[in-house]
Amino acid sequence: MVQWHWSSTPDASWHTDRGLAYGDGVFETIAVMPHGPVLQERHRDRLVAGCRFLGIPFTAGDWIAWWSELTDRGWLHAESQSGHVIKLIVSRGSGGRGYVAPDVARPRAVCIRSAMPEIPRGSVRLSGAQIPVSPCPSGLGLKTLNRLDQVLAATQTAKGCFDTLMSDHHGRPVEGSRSNLFILRDRVLQTPPLRSLAVAGVMRGALLEWAPRLGLRVIERPVTWDALSRSDAVFLTNSLVGAVQVEQVGCLTLPNHNALAEIRSFISQELGV
Amino acid sequence: MVQWHWSSTPDASWHTDRGLAYGDGVFETIAVMPHGPVLQERHRDRLVAGCRFLGIPFTAGDWIAWWSELTDRGWLHAESQSGHVIKLIVSRGSGGRGYVAPDVARPRAVCIRSAMPEIPRGSVRLSGAQIPVSPCPSGLGLKTLNRLDQVLAATQTAKGCFDTLMSDHHGRPVEGSRSNLFILRDRVLQTPPLRSLAVAGVMRGALLEWAPRLGLRVIERPVTWDALSRSDAVFLTNSLVGAVQVEQVGCLTLPNHNALAEIRSFISQELGV
Numbered sequence: 001m002v003q004w005h006w007s008s009t010p011d012a013s014w015h016t017d018r019g020l021a022y023g024d025g026v027f028e029t030i031a032v033m034p035h036g037p038v039l040q041e042r043h044r045d046r047l048v049a050g051c052r053f054l055g056i057p058f059t060a061g062d063w064i065a066w067w068s069e070l071t072d073r074g075w076l077h078a079e080s081q082s083g084h085v086i087k088l089i090v091s092r093g094s095g096g097r098g099y100v101a102p103d104v105a106r107p108r109a110v111c112i113r114s115a116m117p118e119i120p121r122g123s124v125r126l127s128g129a130q131i132p133v134s135p136c137p138s139g140l141g142l143k144t145l146n147r148l149d150q151v152l153a154a155t156q157t158a159k160g161c162f163d164t165l166m167s168d169h170h171g172r173p174v175e176g177s178r179s180n181l182f183i184l185r186d187r188v189l190q191t192p193p194l195r196s197l198a199v200a201g202v203m204r205g206a207l208l209e210w211a212p213r214l215g216l217r218v219i220e221r222p223v224t225w226d227a228l229s230r231s232d233a234v235f236l237t238n239s240l241v242g243a244v245q246v247e248q249v250g251c252l253t254l255p256n257h258n259a260l261a262e263i264r265s266f267i268s269q270e271l272g273v
Numbered sequence: 274m275v276q277w278h279w280s281s282t283p284d285a286s287w288h289t290d291r292g293l294a295y296g297d298g299v300f301e302t303i304a305v306m307p308h309g310p311v312l313q314e315r316h317r318d319r320l321v322a323g324c325r326f327l328g329i330p331f332t333a334g335d336w337i338a339w340w341s342e343l344t345d346r347g348w349l350h351a352e353s354q355s356g357h358v359i360k361l362i363v364s365r366g367s368g369g370r371g372y373v374a375p376d377v378a379r380p381r382a383v384c385i386r387s388a389m390p391e392i393p394r395g396s397v398r399l400s401g402a403q404i405p406v407s408p409c410p411s412g413l414g415l416k417t418l419n420r421l422d423q424v425l426a427a428t429q430t431a432k433g434c435f436d437t438l439m440s441d442h443h444g445r446p447v448e449g450s451r452s453n454l455f456i457l458r459d460r461v462l463q464t465p466p467l468r469s470l471a472v473a474g475v476m477r478g479a480l481l482e483w484a485p486r487l488g489l490r491v492i493e494r495p496v497t498w499d500a501l502s503r504s505d506a507v508f509l510t511n512s513l514v515g516a517v518q519v520e521q522v523g524c525l526t527l528p529n530h531n532a533l534a535e536i537r538s539f540i541s542q543e544l545g546v
Binding site for chain 2: 005011014015016017018019020021022023024027054055089091097098099100101110112117131134137144145146147148149150151152153154155157177178
């Protein structure tokens with residue numbers, strides 16, 4: 001039985017929540033645009049997979065119940081052109097002895113509605129992070145509540161930069177603190193493999209699936225700095241911004257062939273954004 | 274200005290706390306024995322170092338204010354021989370845009386009192402974990418709220434085992450999910466180095482400092498399975514149990530020379546436990 005919390009629901013036991021204590025849970029952040037919520041099935045699948053991996057009893061059925069409640073509360077209706085964001089945190093709830101989880105968990109589901117962040121119009125600049133990516137222990141890039149690496153990387157985002165590019169232990173670029181990395185060259189899309197990621201974004205997954213319809217071949221393989229420089233375009237994806245072209249990382253200026261227009265247009269049509 | 278929460282203090286904005294959202298904070302768990310609280314200065318120093326590393330404005334002065342309040346509430350007085358445990362969680366509080374921290378944070382300090390867990394009387398058995406240790410990004414073994422690796426390792430603790438031994442990426446044993454690892458041989462104490470640890474326990478730090486008074490030499494160097502087998506004793510430390518000898522890890526039976534008696538006796542005298 002899930003405990004639901006909508007914004008400021010009082011809750012006498014929030015202070016012992018295992019999400020707060022250990023980051024023992026997962027979350028999703030979903031864009032709600034005038035056309036409707038974006039990529040909800042992919043968000044659902046990642047959240048439910050995360051709960052399954054952690055052994056938290058929150059199922060696709062619980063998601064459906066949530067979705068129905070979201071509809072009733074009007075949270076799936078965008079009141080402005082820029083839309084808004086809904087967030088669902090599912091923690092294992094309170095209980096257990098130290099790190100050991102309780103035999104029967106009562107998950108806590110926290111629902112938050114907030115304004116849409118500013119979406120970049122053109123290409124963006126990135127900072128380079130000193131914080132390496134720690135791949136998700138599942139190897140599946142699940143969006144757990146353990147996001148301190150991303151918080152530390154975000155701290156290193158210089159003024160005017162969109163995000164910070166994080167690297168693996170070999171110094172190869174892997175992902176942004178809040179975005180996945182792609183390079184495009186000669187109609188081949190390359191992106192680092194799933195097992196190397198902290199978070200496998202839902203937009204990343206969608207784009208990999210759409211690629212054949214765009215006449216693009218896909219390679220999931222580690223990306224080098226050299227490959228970045230020799231690409232037709234470097235871009236980042238996430239479910240709020242879609243795909244954003246990168247013009248500069250730190251001091252490195254990247255190619256600017258406007259090769260991304262077709263992909264952006266496709267995403268826009270596909271998602272009605 | 275810190276927001277203090279004692280057990281079930283109502284708090285309308287707990288659901289947007291960055292500790293819950295991202296594990297953006299640190300914590301300490303302190304034993305309170307009939308003789309008094311155990312190793313409080315070391316707990317304070319680690320928590321304050323963690324806040325400094327994360328840029329959370331919680332100082333030694335805030336700790337002292339907390340300690341004074343703990344005294345007033347009687348939380349530092351053990352009502353039974355087994356004592357109790359007090360826990361302090363300090364998160365960055367609410368606010369900021371996504372992972373980016375707010376310019377001025379208002380930390381949330383959550384205070385919890387709970388029963389002392391069962392302390393093993395004799396030697397213990399351990400499970401071996403599939404989950405590798407991710408060293409703390411600071412290289413200092415700070416006790417952040419990102420503890421999902423430890424939760425997953427604890428899940429793998431077999432019935433009747435005290436803890437699960439986690440390994441580094443070379444497969445060498447590093448630490449328990451809730452304890453640090455030591456081996457003793459020919460009056461030399463060996464323990465994995467600070468930079469390799471997820472958490473540098475306060476009891477580990479104390480024991481390293483006390484070693485010369487026990488006539489022991491200290492080596493901070495990676496520990497091998499072979500070294501475990503050839504030791505006089507293998508033991509785990511944490512601030513609740515002190516030092517506990519390990520008799521078995523998975524199928525590996527360890528030496529049992531009772532070489533730990535002197536160390537246990539010293540800890541007991543030093544801490545009055």
